[in-house]
Amino acid sequence: xxxxxxxxxxxxxxxxxxxxxxxxxxxxxxxxxxxxxxxxxxxxxxxxxxxxxxxxxxxxxxxxxxxxxxxxxxxxxxxxxxxxxxxxxxxxxxxxxxxxxxxxxxxxxxxxxxxxxxxxxxxxxxxxxxxxxxxxxxxxxxxxxxxxxxxxxxxxxxxxxxxxxxxxxxxxxxxxxxxxxxxxxxxxxxxxxxxxxxxxxxxxxxxxxxxxxxxxxxxxxxxxxxxxxxxxxxxxxxxxxxxxxxxxxxxxxxxxxxxxxxxxxxxxxxxxxxxxxxxxxxxxxxxxxxxxxxxxxxxxxxxxxxxxxxxxxxxxxxxxxxxxxxxxxxxxxxxxxxxxxxxxxxxxxxxxxxxxxxxxxxxxxxx
Amino acid sequence: xxxxxxxxxxxxxxxxxxxxxxxxxxxxxxxxxxxxxxxxxxxxxxxxxxxxxxxxxxxxxxxxxxxxxxxxxxxxxxxxxxxxxxxxxxxxxxxxxxxxxxxxxxxxxxxxxxxxxxxxxxxxxxxxxxxxxxxxxxxxxxxxxxxxxxxxxxxxxxxxxxxxxxxxxxxxxxxxxxxxxxxxxxxxxxxxxxxxxxxxxxxxxxxxxxxxxxxxxxxxxxxxxxxxxxxxxxxxxxxxxxxxxxxxxxxxxxxxxxxxxxxxxxxxxxxxxxxxxxxxxxxxxxxxxxxxxxxxxxxxxxxxxx
Numbered sequence: 094x095x096x097x098x099x100x101x102x103x104x105x106x107x108x109x110x111x112x113x114x115x116x117x118x119x120x121x122x123x124x125x126x127x128x129x130x131x132x133x134x135x136x137x138x139x140x141x142x143x144x145x146x147x148x149x150x151x152x153x154x155x156x157x158x159x160x161x162x163x164x165x166x167x168x169x170x171x172x173x174x175x176x177x178x179x180x181x182x183x184x185x186x187x188x189x190x191x192x193x194x195x196x197x198x199x200x201x202x203x204x205x206x207x208x209x210x211x212x213x214x215x216x217x218x219x220x221x222x223x224x225x226x227x228x229x230x231x232x233x234x235x236x237x238x239x240x241x242x243x244x245x246x247x248x249x250x251x252x253x254x255x256x257x258x259x260x261x262x263x264x265x266x267x268x269x270x271x272x273x274x275x276x277x278x279x280x281x282x283x284x285x286x287x288x289x290x291x292x293x294x295x296x297x298x299x300x301x302x303x304x305x306x307x308x309x310x311x312x313x314x315x316x317x318x319x320x321x322x323x324x325x326x327x328x329x330x331x332x333x334x335x336x337x338x339x340x341x342x343x344x345x346x347x348x349x350x351x352x353x354x355x356x357x358x359x360x361x362x363x364x365x366x367x368x369x370x371x372x373x374x375x376x377x378x379x380x381x382x383x384x385x386x387x388x389x390x391x392x393x394x395x396x397x398x399x400x401x402x403x404x405x406x407x408x409x410x411x412x413x414x415x416x417x418x419x420x421x422x423x424x425x426x427x428x429x430x431x432x433x434x435x436x437x438x439x440x441x442x443x444x445x446x447x448x449x450x451x452x453x454x455x456x457x458x459x460x
Numbered sequence: 461x462x463x464x465x466x467x468x469x470x471x472x473x474x475x476x477x478x479x480x481x482x483x484x485x486x487x488x489x490x491x492x493x494x495x496x497x498x499x500x501x502x503x504x505x506x507x508x509x510x511x512x513x514x515x516x517x518x519x520x521x522x523x524x525x526x527x528x529x530x531x532x533x534x535x536x537x538x539x540x541x542x543x544x545x546x547x548x549x550x551x552x553x554x555x556x557x558x559x560x561x562x563x564x565x566x567x568x569x570x571x572x573x574x575x576x577x578x579x580x581x582x583x584x585x586x587x588x589x590x591x592x593x594x595x596x597x598x599x600x601x602x603x604x605x606x607x608x609x610x611x612x613x614x615x616x617x618x619x620x621x622x623x624x625x626x627x628x629x630x631x632x633x634x635x636x637x638x639x640x641x642x643x644x645x646x647x648x649x650x651x652x653x654x655x656x657x658x659x660x661x662x663x664x665x666x667x668x669x670x671x672x673x674x675x676x677x678x679x680x681x682x683x684x685x686x687x688x689x690x691x692x693x694x695x696x697x698x699x700x701x702x703x704x705x706x707x708x709x710x711x712x713x714x715x716x717x718x719x720x721x722x723x724x725x726x727x728x729x730x731x732x733x734x735x736x737x738x739x740x741x742x743x744x745x746x747x748x749x750x751x752x753x754x755x756x757x758x759x760x761x762x763x764x765x766x
Binding site for chain 1: 501504505508509511512513516531534535580582586587595598602605608609610612614615619635638641644669670674695698706719720723724733737740748752753756759
């Protein structure tokens with residue numbers, strides 16, 4: 094591993110080519126050594142400074158706020174212990190919001206991952222104009238969630254909506270997309286799927302292209318057809334990627350706000366809060382009529398803990414399912430490249446799974 | 461038994477196909493990547509493209525209509541009607557500061573993109589190519605922070621911004637976006653493989669200072685990744701709603717906020733609302749046509765999630 098040593102002796106050959114340089118003064122040498130020592134920390138400091146101010150501090154401060162009475166405008170009140178948490182847990186709206194969040198999350202993430210894998214499999218062929226098709230699946234990603242919410246709010250309109258009109262024209266009764274609980278969740282999940290399926294498809298496609306051809310050859314020699322190849326080779330090989338996608342969509346999905354907020358013009362989550370998510374509830378507590386930052390902070394912490402638990406659960410379940418696939422035991426690990434011994438394979442640290450997967454080791458085969 | 465791919469390498473594709481046929485293997489589309497797709501594949505892809513694009517076109521169709529017509533014809537005909545420019549004029553005239561919101565969104569997106577790219581490249585360079593104590597631990601820490609939900613911090617962040625007197629000002633949106641964990645991680649990954657260590661050593665031997673080495677060796681090497689990270693940051697910033705919605709007010713909105721205001725105020729006239737939505741989409745669609753290739757490559761290289 095090459096270290097950047099400032100005081101390394103200058104190679105004679107190189108010195109000969111150049112005009113003779115005046116010998117470095119000790120002062121300059123010290124300066125240079127200092128430069129080498131301090132620079133790396135200087136370079137990474139912007140992130141840590143910013144994180145301390147807008148990440149770490151708020152995290153801890155939320156805990157502080159959550160155990161106080163705290164008015165949005167009036168500010169800090171008395172210390173109340175866990176009262177805010179207890180109050181929140183006694184609010185029916187909190188539980189409704191949790192139910193809605195989970196329902197929307199399941200309706201969006203499960204079909205999305207399945208569709209993305211299938212679509213990636215379709216794209217993983219020697220297509221004509223492949224960049225065009227790839228861009229085609231990604232197009233919805235550039236539409237803001239707010240816009241998606243508005244557009245689909247209209248498409249799923251109860252009276253003048255596109256879908257209901259189409260259903261009526263073939264003799265099916267209108268679905269109450271806004272007033273029915275499950276239908277509203279399905280509509281909102283559709284918005285999420287619209288925006289993210291293509292994105293995840295490309296992630297899966299990249300992972301599929303990194304699967305070595307030899308594995309497929311072996312499967313073909315063993316008499317595997319196309320479906321069998323897909324199930325027994327492609328899907329198990331995608332294990333780390335599935336974990337990555339599921340975890341990131343958990344973090345994002347359980348915080349969903351924009352789409353349900355825009356599903357109707359009041360932004361309350363429906364007349365009986367049938368599609369109010371937990372983040373919408375948090376917003377209502379903090380900035381709605383209640384002006385209660387203490388309770389909002391309690392909700393924030395509860396949400397954080399839930400996301401943490403679900404994330405870990407996801408990780409365990411996905412690993413179990415994917416590694417139970419026939420023909421293979423534990424997941425494939427990328428071998429570290431010989432020229433880079435210091436890859437980021439930290440032992441058992443969070444994110445190891447992600448790192449292993451993200452290391453761009455196999456070059457794009459089509460390049 | 462000679463393997464088919466080996467034959468393909470040695471004797472050409474034709475010989476390989478013949479061998480495969482002889483061995484009773486499926487030809488052509490038998491292998492993952494090499495298989496030649498049939499027309500069914502293109503039909504599926506065309507359908508997907510239609511699903512991707514139709515809602516955007518639908519927005520434009522409604523935006524070029526008028527409220528009465530939408531109520532009578534919920535399924536718009538594929539030919540746009542003639543009211544789009546008129547609706548656009550009404551959007552700009554509406555009491556929602558639409559122009560200001562466009563400028564605001566642009567200012568925020570440009571500043572955060574440039575700054576994120578710069579600081580992320582700087583940090584990524586340090587993490588991937590420089591030696592220092594605690595390097596690995598700090599990097600793992602940065603990655604772990606990506607898992608912290610942003611929503612968790614909005615309350616104290618709001619309190620802090622209000623104390624600073626930033627609430628309602630663009631700076632309250634810009635500062636939290638100056639550098640992201642994701643950006644640092646992405647740049648570290650990229651520079652790890654894209655920047656030869658010898659190049660840095662050479663620059664150092666030639667007497668470059670550390671920052672000079674970064675500026676004239678690392679930064680040029682990072683250029684493709686810089687473009688991609690810049691694009692992703694731009695899109696993320698342009699479409700961001702939750703935090704601006706909380707900290708800014710309706711006199712000084714971003715574009716998604718203006719769209720939300722439009723819906724709240726004029727929900728009875730959906731042609732007007734949809735014209736506004738169409739206007740908010742257009743800039744990114746243009747960007748997508750011009751640079752979508754980079755976005756695709758970016759996702760596929762780094763498995764990104766904003």
